Amino acid sequence: MVIGKKNLVHTLESMDFLKMDRRTFLKAVGAVGATAFLGTYKTEIVSALEFAETKLVWLHGAECTGCSESILNGGNPDIVQAITKLNVNLAYHETLLAQQGLFVDGKPANSSELNSEILVDELIEEGNYILIVEGAIANGPDGSGRYCVIGNRPFKELFSKAAKNANAILAVGTCAAYGGINSADSAVSELTDYRGVQFTKEDGSKGMLQELGIRKPVINIPGCPAHPDWILLTLGAVILGKLRIPEDLNSALDRFGRPKVFFPPGHTVHENCPRRGYYDRGEFDTEIGGEKCLWKLGCKAPYTHSDCALRRWNGSVSMCTQAGSPCIACVEPGFPDSARPLYVEAEDKGVFLGANIDTVSKAAVGASVLAAGVHAVRRMKGDD
Ligand code: SF4
Numbered sequence: 234m235v236i237g238k239k240n241l242v243h244t245l246e247s248m249d250f251l252k253m254d255r256r257t258f259l260k261a262v263g264a265v266g267a268t269a270f271l272g273t274y275k276t277e278i279v280s281a282l283e284f285a286e287t288k289l290v291w292l293h294g295a296e297c298t299g300c301s302e303s304i305l306n307g308g309n310p311d312i313v314q315a316i317t318k319l320n321v322n323l324a325y326h327e328t329l330l331a332q333q334g335l336f337v338d339g340k341p342a343n344s345s346e347l348n349s350e351i352l353v354d355e356l357i358e359e360g361n362y363i364l365i366v367e368g369a370i371a372n373g374p375d376g377s378g379r380y381c382v383i384g385n386r387p388f389k390e391l392f393s394k395a396a397k398n399a400n401a402i403l404a405v406g407t408c409a410a411y412g413g414i415n416s417a418d419s420a421v422s423e424l425t426d427y428r429g430v431q432f433t434k435e436d437g438s439k440g441m442l443q444e445l446g447i448r449k450p451v452i453n454i455p456g457c458p459a460h461p462d463w464i465l466l467t468l469g470a471v472i473l474g475k476l477r478i479p480e481d482l483n484s485a486l487d488r489f490g491r492p493k494v495f496f497p498p499g500h501t502v503h504e505n506c507p508r509r510g511y512y513d514r515g516e517f518d519t520e521i522g523g524e525k526c527l528w529k530l531g532c533k534a535p536y537t538h539s540d541c542a543l544r545r546w547n548g549s550v551s552m553c554t555q556a557g558s559p560c561i562a563c564v565e566p567g568f569p570d571s572a573r574p575l576y577v578e579a580e581d582k583g584v585f586l587g588a589n590i591d592t593v594s595k596a597a598v599g600a601s602v603l604a605a606g607v608h609a610v611r612r613m614k615g616d617d
């Protein structure tokens with residue numbers, strides 16, 4: 234039986250949206266046309282989303298909120314599409330929630346509708362959420378965590394409570410994944426003792442979870458900031474059951490807990506850099522603002538495992554080296570120490586099996602000449 238649009242609207246009016254599963258709900262939206270449907274059923278949809286299938290609790294530690302900025306600039310899917318299509322309930326996000334810090338009669342409000350500290354405690358109590366952590370977690374001084382206090386509570390304490398009750402944890406950005414710039418070597422770094430969720434720099438035994446004795450599945454999505462696609466597509470894969478936790482994590486993640494699909498162990502940014510032709514010909518810029526290879530200006534892309542040059546940024550328009558900035562290896566667990574000094578030509582780090590970059594450059598020139606020669610022979614033979 235084919236139901237006309239008018240009848241379908243009538244049928245839908247008698248349905249209880251809160252009892253619809255997500256698939257039926259989306260089919261119904263598609264059948265009627267999203268605009269008409271949203272106009273008619275806005276209130277019901279809002280209620281339905283409150284009963285969404287996947288709850289997210291997003292916490293901020295020591296960071297610049299750049300990863301939240303990045304996700305808000307997401308292209309395909311964007312944040313709204315991701316939340317609605319995946320039926321996600323973004324239950325807590327400190328910089329996006331409206332109700333933080335309201336005072337009644339000079340005192341902080343005492344309900345979860347008006348006071349985010351109460352809200353986050355209630356959500357943690359309820360459990361059954363994915364915890365997203367943005368930012369590093371201070372362990373200092375002396376294990377107290379008081380170098381990062383939010384409200385009157387050390388972030389370490391909030392993270393500990395939230396991690397214990399989470400189904401899984403996504404560490405978003407290099408700060409949450411590996412400590413990032415918070416953990417960089419400095420005169421105070423031992424005192425502040427910033428940690429990533431599961432790693433601190435390359436050390437998988439020094440994350441905050443290990444410090445707290447908590448075992449939870451973790452996915453690291455590094456980057457300074459993390460690319461919105463890396464965050465949203467990972468989240469999508471988890472929610473849709475394409476990336477099962479914990480079953481698939483061993484095969485899907487690299488040794489630093491990153492999804493291999495975005496951070497391929499056998500691929501570097503350098504391989505697909507738009508300036509790669511200059512590198513292969515040994516033509517290097519020595520001042521910012523040119524168009525040649527940025528290696529001599531400190532580009533670390535030959536050591537950097539991510540798909541930046543393929544995926545690109547800002548709606549796939551550009552990326553660091555294309556825009557004229559050397560890659561600073563922001564997705565690597567040792568960042569920034571392993572990339573410092575950022576704008577100085579890297580010494581040989583043994584990445585290319587002990588060969589130094591000049592040797593590799595010459596070999597690459599040889600390989601391109603060889604490839605061009607093979608191509609010419611094939612053309613002469615009429616193969617292509
Ligand atoms: S700019 Fe960096 S990534 Fe691009 S070719 Fe040069 S070294 Fe490689």
Ligand code: SF4
Pocket residue numbers: 456457502534537539541552553554559560561562563564
């Ligand atoms: S190109 Fe390098 S510095 Fe730029 S976002 Fe990618 S990994 Fe980070």
